[in-house]
Amino acid sequence: MREAWPIWFAPRGRRLAALALPALLLAGCLGDQTSLLPGNAAHDGEIAPPITTVQRAADQEHQRLLAAFGGEYRAPRTRAALDEIVKRLARTSDGQIGAYEITILNSPAVNAFALPNGRLYVTRGLLALANDTSEIASVLAHEIGHVTAQHAAQRAEKEAESALVSQVASQVLKNPTQGAAVLAGSKLSLARFSRQQEFEADRISVTSLARAGYDPYGASRFLTTLGRNTAFRAAGQNQSAEDKRLDMLATHPQTPERIAAVTTAARQIAAPGLGEHDAGSWLNAIEGLAYGEDPRDGVARGRRYVNSTLRIAFTAPEGFSLEAAQDMVIGVSANGAQALRFDSVKLKSDQTLESYVAAGWIEGVATTGIEKTEMGGQPAVTAHGKGTDWMFRLAAVQFGDRVYRFILAARGSSDPERQMRSIVDSFRTLTPAEAQAARPLRIRIVAANAGDTVASMAEHMPEQDRPVELFQLLNGLDRDAALTPGRRYKVIGE
Incomplete structure (x- = not known):
């Protein structure tokens, strides 16, 4: 089980x-x-x-x-x-x-x-x-x-x-x-x-x-x-x-x-x-x-997450895949031993960032090792904790009265400190021009040329995970299906 x-x-x-x-x-x-x-x-x-x-x-x-x-x-x-x-x-x-x-x-x-x-x-x-x-x-x-x-x-x-x-x-x-x-x-x-x-x-x-x-x-x-x-x-x-x-x-x-x-x-x-x-x-x-996702709600492309409304971006550690929702981002490592969550909460009027983190936001996990730092030029705090079956690294960055939270969990006794450090270092705020330039991926229709294969057509989708499988799925193709020259196929691109 x-x-x-x-x-x-x-x-x-x-x-x-x-x-x-x-x-x-x-x-x-x-x-x-x-x-x-x-x-x-x-x-x-x-x-x-x-x-x-x-x-x-x-x-x-x-x-x-x-x-x-x-x-x-x-x-x-x-x-x-x-x-x-x-x-x-x-x-x-x-x-x-x-x-x-x-x-x-x-x-x-x-x-x-x-x-x-x-x-x-x-x-x-x-x-x-x-x-x-x-x-x-x-x-x-x-x-x-x-x-x-x-x-x-x-x-x-x-x-x-x-x-x-x-x-x-x-x-x-x-x-x-x-x-x-x-x-x-x-x-x-x-x-x-x-x-x-x-x-x-x-x-x-x-x-x-x-x-x-x-x-x-x-x-x-x-x-x-x-x-x-x-x-x-x-x-x-x-x-x-x-x-x-x-x-x-x-x-x-x-x-x-x-x-x-x-x-x-x-x-x-x-x-x-x-x-x-x-x-x-x-x-x-x-x-x-x-x-895929609307950039206004946040877009996860491979390990990278961009939200044009919040004007923030970060990159997950090597080996992670991200899935974005309107109110959170979930990431899982390839071997399933680590999990990442990113979301936000509103600070109470009498709370500081440090007091919020010290109070702990994971039930049953004591927050220790609180340190002040910066993320993307904004005030931030990092900490760590230990649960029954998981080791945690925590990071929180403040924008006004909102706190954006990262929780990185590792199963067992391994400490995900290095992976959290890579997330903290990757976090940045977008300029207005960068936020405006964040556009959704779109369905593109491409005609196959003589000699084209599923693999060569999948090269039109370099940002997609498992592009060959995705190309076959989008076009209703069997695994060993050959392409027909001149026929048009769906690909995903900007």
């Missing part, structure tokens, strides 16, 4: 999954944050038609989603392509509710959502993985399927039933073993219900694709890429795909199960190769789309 990380090294994916979005919302059908969220109840004493309550809740969840996923990303060419696909799907779908409205979320996460009123959401991270019109249409058809099948309302009813069962089990049943069995059965029933909804939305997606004239096999191709993306990210976090395998209580089926189901459904409709799968128009639609 893998030894647990300290709680304050929570990975970003788990943090996003924990965001409170209480909603009448069908969420996370494709990414790692997979949850079908229940509906908001009307306020006590409120008298209003149900549709008004539904619309109010939908408007609230729209704002919550924008806040949680970086706001709306404006890309007129991409939005126009998505609007056209949605119109084609809507004309042929069952249970049409009226006009659908799509929003691109400014997030590198791979996910899609739908509200019961027809609002659809896709992240730009998801858009980057699709390779033709039928693949992205399969995602939108899946979300529309959830709406037309009224899965959100069904799930809310099922969750209310599950809550009642839980209440009975906890308050009525006096036998702990019997109570646990009832609770487990209730959770399993809810999980099975959720998986059934996903399979139904997948089936609706394949049928809708064919009716709208798209290649029905686009769904299986995109789900295959989705599975490869999960494995790619897991490998980058020193975790195997098996470590992230969904358990029996997961709300979504295993990706291989879904691929098998949509492939079977497509075979019942048509042979492979029929229907539109226009790669050219889709690549034109997403060329120039931002890829």
Whole structure:
């Protein structure tokens, strides 16, 4: 069993999954944050038609989603392509509710959502993985399927039933073993219900694709890429795909199960190769789309982190890989023996930097060896500490009433003093011109020349980790696939 990380090294994916979005919302059908969220109840004493309550809740969840996923990303060419696909799907779908409205979320996460009123959401991270019109249409058809099948309302009813069962089990049943069995059965029933909804939305997606004239096999191709993306990210976090395998209580089926189901459904409709799968128009639609983190929230490229809003930059020690979120940066060494966290807090009015560090900010760890220093020309303090299983080096730099904190932890008895010193020495403030020059990476479309290989095309992405694997992932290529001269492929660059 893998030894647990300290709680304050929570990975970003788990943090996003924990965001409170209480909603009448069908969420996370494709990414790692997979949850079908229940509906908001009307306020006590409120008298209003149900549709008004539904619309109010939908408007609230729209704002919550924008806040949680970086706001709306404006890309007129991409939005126009998505609007056209949605119109084609809507004309042929069952249970049409009226006009659908799509929003691109400014997030590198791979996910899609739908509200019961027809609002659809896709992240730009998801858009980057699709390779033709039928693949992205399969995602939108899946979300529309959830709406037309009224899965959100069904799930809310099922969750209310599950809550009642839980209440009975906890308050009525006096036998702990019997109570646990009832609770487990209730959770399993809810999980099975959720998986059934996903399979139904997948089936609706394949049928809708064919009716709208798209290649029905686009769904299986995109789900295959989705599975490869999960494995790619897991490998980058020193975790195997098996470590992230969904358990029996997961709300979504295993990706291989879904691929098998949509492939079977497509075979019942048509042979492979029929229907539109226009790669050219889709690549034109997403060329120039931002890829990865937004520099305003902070960008991690290899070992280097840059935040244009805070106007700061630093470099992690050799062998580390960084992952940036809006409120923190997490780093892990290649061998998994060391971990880094960077975040910020606000000083209280009566606190100095030294008193804050001396008070200790890691539960159960005594802070010792406090020394004044400078980081990037700003006042700073370093310290160290020891926990049960970890050795710590700490550094804090002050900007006004805010403190930017580095925590470097090493498993066992090894002292990460040298690695922390390299971080302190690398920390610097950006000039206004440097901050303005920090731009997001973008999707670029490059035609392959005769003699080009996966390796040579991956050279267009020198700042990316594992560029060969990433190139294959982005373009839906098998490991041994040869490139076609003249064909256009996605690469990542400035």
